[in-house]
Amino acid sequence: MQVSTQGCRQENPHGLEQKFTKIDPDQQRGFERKPNYRSRIQLVGFMFAGGMCPGRGLLIETIRRKRLHIVPKVDPMSMKNWPKEDRPREKLLASGARSLSTAELLAILLGTGDRATGRSALEHARDLIQCYGSLRGIGNAPAGEICKRPGIGEAKAARLYAALEIAKRMGEERISKGLPLHSSEDVFQHYHPRLRDVKRELFLVILLDSKNRIIREEQISEGSLDVSVVHPREVFNPVIRESAAAVVLVHNHPSGDPSPSPEDVRLTRRLVEVGNVLGVKILDHIIIGEGEYVSFHDRGLLSETLAKTKVVLST
Numbered sequence: 001m002q003v004s005t006q007g008c009r010q011e012n013p014h015g016l017e018q019k020f021t022k023i024d025p026d027q028q029r030g031f032e033r034k035p036n037y038r039s040r041i042q043l044v045g046f047m048f049a050g051g052m053c054p055g056r057g058l059l060i061e062t063i064r065r066k067r068l069h070i071v072p073k074v075d076p077m078s079m080k081n082w083p084k085e086d087r088p089r090e091k092l093l094a095s096g097a098r099s100l101s102t103a104e105l106l107a108i109l110l111g112t113g114d115r116a117t118g119r120s121a122l123e124h125a126r127d128l129i130q131c132y133g134s135l136r137g138i139g140n141a142p143a144g145e146i147c148k149r150p151g152i153g154e155a156k157a158a159r160l161y162a163a164l165e166i167a168k169r170m171g172e173e174r175i176s177k178g179l180p181l182h183s184s185e186d187v188f189q190h191y192h193p194r195l196r197d198v199k200r201e202l203f204l205v206i207l208l209d210s211k212n213r214i215i216r217e218e219q220i221s222e223g224s225l226d227v228s229v230v231h232p233r234e235v236f237n238p239v240i241r242e243s244a245a246a247v248v249l250v251h252n253h254p255s256g257d258p259s260p261s262p263e264d265v266r267l268t269r270r271l272v273e274v275g276n277v278l279g280v281k282i283l284d285h286i287i288i289g290e291g292e293y294v295s296f297h298d299r300g301l302l303s304e305t306l307a308k309t310k311v312v313l314s315t
């Protein structure tokens with residue numbers, strides 16, 4: 001089969017030459033009979049686009065014979081495809097965050113499910129709660145462990161940890177510089193979210209002015225599981241530096257039991273005695289445990305010899 005190479009040259013009205021080559025009709029028919037399509041999807045798309053399609057009847061017959069079903073693409077793992085009343089995000093906007101379960105709130109943070117496991121974001125959220133028991137358990141879990149769970153990954157784990165940290169910092173904002181302390185409950189509500197999960201004893205001092213307003217907080221020491229070594233010099237150095245008029249002592253018990261130990265009582269007695277010499281009032285010593293606390297001031301645990309230095313917190 002030969003292809004004619006004879007061509008003609010003609011000048012167009014603009015003075016440009018165009019070269020036309022004739023193609024053998026048999027070759028053209030062969031190309032039409034055997035198109036090199038990669039898939040039936042391309043064939044149907046090509047027909048819809050208007051190329052080499054003799055008519056609507058051929059298109060319908062092609063789909064019927066090849067059993068080519070064209071359906072919309074739907075992702076069953078995406079919460080966007082759920083009924084509106086079941087979507088956590090829509091429920092939150094319509095009824096408020098309080099109406100959602102913990103799993104639904106986590107599902108909003110996760111965003112999407114996982115194609116590999118075929119599970120939705122809500123199912124992954126329920127798995128996390130079942131595995132770690134609570135939000136605190138999830139927050140205390142190693143980041144690498146959360147990232148390796150099926151359907152989670154680094155991006156979703158980062159969103160979870162960021163949200164939990166925001167919640168923790170919101171709790172810490174309840175007490176800030178310049179605000180007065182009215183009771184031991186104020187101190188507990190501020191420090192409980194921060195200290196309840198710490199595995200070592202932390203000893204803190206809240207520096208106050210003459211009106212019991214907060215100047216700042218100072219961490220004095222970080223001890224072991226059941227003891228924190230505190231020296232009066234370390235406690236009163238920042239007190240003198242900031243010219244504080246009074247202080248509140250705070251530390252945690254990692255065991256969860258806030259009952260004061262004999263060492264806690266001796267340390268409190270010693271610090272109050274030093275405070276008397278320096279003219280600094282020890283208003284209270286608060287021990288924070290799991291969901292509860294002990295206030296030396298509220299329970300009258302300061303001895304009679306130290307009672308003269310006790311100052312009732314302003315109400």
